[in-house]
Amino acid sequence: ASLMLVGWAGVSNAENWSGSVGNKTYSSNTTVNVTGNTTLTGAVKVTGGTLTINASGANRTISRGSSNTNALFTISNGARLVINGGTYKITIDGISKANCGSAIVVNVGGTATLTDVTIQNNFKKKANPRPTSSDHSEGGAIFSRGTLTCTNCNFINNRADFGGAIAVYNKGNATITGGNIN
Secondary structure (H helix, E strand, C coil): CCCCCCCCCCCCEEEEEEEEECCEEECCCEEEEEEEEEEECCCEEECCCEEEEEECCCCEEEEECCCCCCCCEEECCCCEEEEECCCCCEEEECCCCCCCCCCEEECCCCEEEEECEEEECCEECCCCCCCCCCCCCECCCEEECCEEEEECCEEECCEECECCCEEECCCCEEEEECCEEC
């Protein structure tokens, strides 16, 4: 007897977020169900595989912790972030904390796909408004050098030196369908 796995992508992990979540690094396929409002006290880095975040049971908010000055989500080359608000919506709230990282940073070769997500109150400002690999003043909500797709997403009260809502650089590409930028 033999076993052949066609199209198999490997083991997927699952976890729930609610309350306080610290630094996280995801290097393989993982699904996160946001079961309660969540405060990110550290950075979430996607270094490999796909991190899929789903709202679970009600509208959910993922907010920046008061001492968190990092980008909330950073996607590396070859990695993917998928956020599905679906029937229930997900709000990513930067709490208007001055000079913090963008809500989402998509690096060259990375991919972010957002559906039914609101990103609000992110404020990105630096003294030197030219992007480098780790420090930039562009993209209050999203800074992307990779591939970005937003469907029915809302961007509210995000600010930066350039591209308050979204900044796309260095041959990155973005597809925005539906939603609002305020």
